[in-house]
Amino acid sequence: MPEKYTSQSEYLPLDQVLVMPVAEAFQDRSKIEAEWEKLNYLELPDLPLALAEYQDFMSLLRKSGAEIFSFAKGDSLTLDAVYCRDASIVTDQGVILCRMGKEQRQGEPLIQEKVFETLDIPILGRIEAPGTLEGGDVAWLDRQTLAVGRSYRTNSNGIEQLTGMMRAIGVDVITVALPHFRGPSDVFHLMSILSPLDRDLAAVYSPLMPIAFRNILLERGYQLVEVPESEFDSLGCNILATGPRQCVMAEGNPITEAALRKEGCTVSTYTGNEVSVKGGGGPTCLTRPLRRRI
Numbered sequence: 001m002p003e004k005y006t007s008q009s010e011y012l013p014l015d016q017v018l019v020m021p022v023a024e025a026f027q028d029r030s031k032i033e034a035e036w037e038k039l040n041y042l043e044l045p046d047l048p049l050a051l052a053e054y055q056d057f058m059s060l061l062r063k064s065g066a067e068i069f070s071f072a073k074g075d076s077l078t079l080d081a082v083y084c085r086d087a088s089i090v091t092d093q094g095v096i097l098c099r100m101g102k103e104q105r106q107g108e109p110l111i112q113e114k115v116f117e118t119l120d121i122p123i124l125g126r127i128e129a130p131g132t133l134e135g136g137d138v139a140w141l142d143r144q145t146l147a148v149g150r151s152y153r154t155n156s157n158g159i160e161q162l163t164g165m166m167r168a169i170g171v172d173v174i175t176v177a178l179p180h181f182r183g184p185s186d187v188f189h190l191m192s193i194l195s196p197l198d199r200d201l202a203a204v205y206s207p208l209m210p211i212a213f214r215n216i217l218l219e220r221g222y223q224l225v226e227v228p229e230s231e232f233d234s235l236g237c238n239i240l241a242t243g244p245r246q247c248v249m250a251e252g253n254p255i256t257e258a259a260l261r262k263e264g265c266t267v268s269t270y271t272g273n274e275v276s277v278k279g280g281g282g283p284t285c286l287t288r289p290l291r292r293r294i
C-alpha cells in the first residue's frame with residue numbers, strides 16, 4: 001500500500017497537528033503577572049487580547065483542513081507551554097521527547113508524553129541529561145535530512161543523542177552552529193532564521209545564518225526568500241507552512257509577505273502581538289505538527 005502520511009516534512013499538506021491552547025497555558029492574569037518577567041517576555045501579555053489573537057490563529061489552522069488535537073495543562077507548566085513545538089520532535093517511527101535548554105520549561109516534555117500516549121503515538125526516544133534539545137532548533141530539509149541548530153537551548157550532547165536516534169531510522173543530521181547573538185537569556189532557535197515552505201523554497205534570515213549552512217540550502221536547490229532586518233523581531237522568519245507555499249505568519253511583516261507572494265505563496269496572517277511577539281514564539285512554535293499528507 002502506498003504511504004499516505006509522513007511526519008518528516010515541514011511543508012507537505014498539514015493533516016494532524018497538536019496545540020497547547022493559550023487559555024490553558026496562560027490561564028489567568030495572576031499567572032501571567034507572576035511569570036512573564038522571569039521568562040524574559042518583552043512585555044506583560046494581555047489575556048483577553050491573547051485569547052482573541054489565538055482564536056484567529058486557530059481559525060487559520062482549521063481552514064487549512066488539518067485535524068487539531070490539544071495538549072493538556074499541568075501544574076509544572078509555565079506560559080511558555082503554549083510554544084509546544086519545542087518539547088518534542090515527531091518522526092515516522094514515533095516521538096522524541098526533548099529536554100529543554102530553558103530550565104523553566106523542563107516540565108513540558110513529560111506532560112506532552114501523556115497526550116502522545118492517549119493518541120497511540122509511540123515514543124521513539126528521549127533526550128537525557130546532560131543533553132538539551134528543543135524542537136524549535138530542528139527542521140526537516142527533506143524526509144531523510146534533519147537540520148539541528150546548536151544553540152543556547154540545544155547542546156552538543158543533545159545533538160549527539162539525536163544523531164544516534166536518527167541514524168537508526170535512516171535520517172542524516174546536519175548540525176548548524178548558531179551564533180551568540182543576544183546571549184543565553186534570549187530565545188534564538190534554528191527556526192528563528194529558517195522556515196522551509198516547499199520542497200525548494202525557504203524563508204531565511206541570512207545575517208545570522210552560517211555561510212556553510214546557507215550554501216547547503218542553495219546546493220540542495222532551495223530558493224531563499226530573505227527576511228529583512230526590520231522584520232526579524234516581528235517574527236518575519238518564523239512561518240508555518242500548512243501545505244506547499246501555503247503560509248501562516250504573524251502580521252506586521254509586509255516586506256516578507258510580499259516577497260512570499262511573489263514566489264507564488266498564499267499567505268494568511270494573524271495578529272500576534274500578545275501571543276507571539278511578547279513571548280518570542282511565532283506560528284511554528286505554537287504548533288506541533290504530527291503528520292502531513294504525501
Ligand SMILES: NC(=O)NCCC[C@H](N)C(=O)O
Pocket residue numbers: 039080083085086102105135136137186187189191192279280281282284285
Ligand atoms: N520555537 C520557538 O522559537 N519557540 C519560541 C519559544 C519562546 C519562549 N518564550 C522561550 O523562551 O522558550
